[in-house]
Amino acid sequence: MNTTHRIVICLGSSCSARGNARHLATIREFLAREGLEDRVEISGSLCSGHCKDGPNISIDDKIWYGIDNGSLVDILTHTLKREE
Ligand code: FES
DSSP states (O other): OOOOEEEEEEOSHHHIIIIIHHHHHHHHHHHHHHTOGGGEEEEEEOOOSOGGGOSOEEETTEEEOSOOHHHHHHHHHHHHSTTO
16 A cells, blocks of 8 residues: 555544534545545544544645535545645
8 A cells, every 4th residue: 555645534423413424425425536535544533632623634734724515525625635
């Protein structure tokens, strides 16, 4: 695997309930559709204390707060496809 990107999804109860449980599926679908599965490592994290701003996802150490499904796809497109 030649990983070039790292996504960390907050799987604390608040972020999960506010959308991150669903966002994991969105990320996996995006990576499969774009053929990026081998280049991205996905992991989960515990609550970081920023629940009120959630759901939160970190991509390459930049934290995105309050994402929804639409903004997540935009972020993935902008961040992961920028090298094409
Ligand atoms: S549950 Fe995600 S920051 Fe608290």
